[in-house]
Amino acid sequence: MPPTNPARRRALTDAAIDLLASSGVHGLTHRAVEKAADLPPGTASNYFRTREALLVATAERIIELHHADTDQAVKRPATLVDLLTESLLTAATTLRTRYLAIFELQLEAARRPVLAAALACLQDKASLVTAGHHDELGLDISREKIPAMIALYGGALFTLVSTPPEHVSRDVVRNLVEVIVYGCDPPA
Numbered sequence: 001m002p003p004t005n006p007a008r009r010r011a012l013t014d015a016a017i018d019l020l021a022s023s024g025v026h027g028l029t030h031r032a033v034e035k036a037a038d039l040p041p042g043t044a045s046n047y048f049r050t051r052e053a054l055l056v057a058t059a060e061r062i063i064e065l066h067h068a069d070t071d072q073a074v075k076r077p078a079t080l081v082d083l084l085t086e087s088l089l090t091a092a093t094t095l096r097t098r099y100l101a102i103f104e105l106q107l108e109a110a111r112r113p114v115l116a117a118a119l120a121c122l123q124d125k126a127s128l129v130t131a132g133h134h135d136e137l138g139l140d141i142s143r144e145k146i147p148a149m150i151a152l153y154g155g156a157l158f159t160l161v162s163t164p165p166e167h168v169s170r171d172v173v174r175n176l177v178e179v180i181v182y183g184c185d186p187p188a
Contacts, residue, residue, distance in 0.1 A: 011037045012044055013061035016054060020101035025108045030054065055105060056118040062102045063122045067129055069095075080139055084153065084177040085170065092160035092168045099161045126150060152180045 015037035019028050030044035033054065037043075048054035070087070078086070091099050109116040127146050141149070156176045160168050 008039070008043070009047055009057070010061065011039065012047055012054075013058050016058040017062060017098055017101040020058065020104045021097040025055075025104045028054065028058075052112060052114050055108065055112070055115050059102065059105045059115065059119055059122060062098055062105075063126070065098060067126075070129065080141075081174070081177050081181050084180065085174045088153070088156055088160060088177060089168070089170055089173045091157055092163075092173070093165060096161055096165065099157055103158055103161065123150070149180065156180060 012033055015033045016028055019032055019036055023032070028051070030048070030051070031041065033044045034041055044054065048057055069090070105115065106119060109119050127150060130146050130150060131143055156173075160173065160176075
């Protein structure tokens with residue numbers, strides 16, 4: 001059974017997030033994670049026996065952080081457009097590293113069924129969490145449309161994260177969000 005020190009586990013997965021963003025999936029090794037987390041050799045493999053286990057745990061940590069941020073964001077009153085604009089802008093700028101890492105993991109999942117299955121479970125949870133947030137905000141969005149909205153959000157996020165940071169602005173993000181929420185023909 002892996003060790004249960006949550007702080008050390010977070011340190012390892014947080015270091016893995018940074019490594020994925022800076023070096024890609026091929027730069028993510030147990031030894032590189034230990035070095036980045038400033039932990040002794042063997043620590044990462046004690047927590048994550050395989051590289052695949054490390055990848056899955058890193059994806060889980062990114063989703064945990066994302067949901068924590070979303071939980072905080074919905075506590076502040078805002079329209080759906082404002083909420084998504086802030087979320088995408090923050091993700092593409094301040095939290096860029098985190099989302100570069102998840103995109104690396106999503107691409108790797110195309111070749112790793114275990115990682116793909118873990119990401120699919122996380123996606124299902126994201127739909128439920130999003131539906132709950134919509135309920136809290138009093139938004140009238142059908143449950144059937146939430147996966148489509150998440151897919152559009154993810155596509156916009158990928159575009160913004162893979163764009164040079166100096167080209168990401170509040171106006172650019174808001175325009176994307178208005179199309180996600182209203183389609184190409186926003187209300188007057």
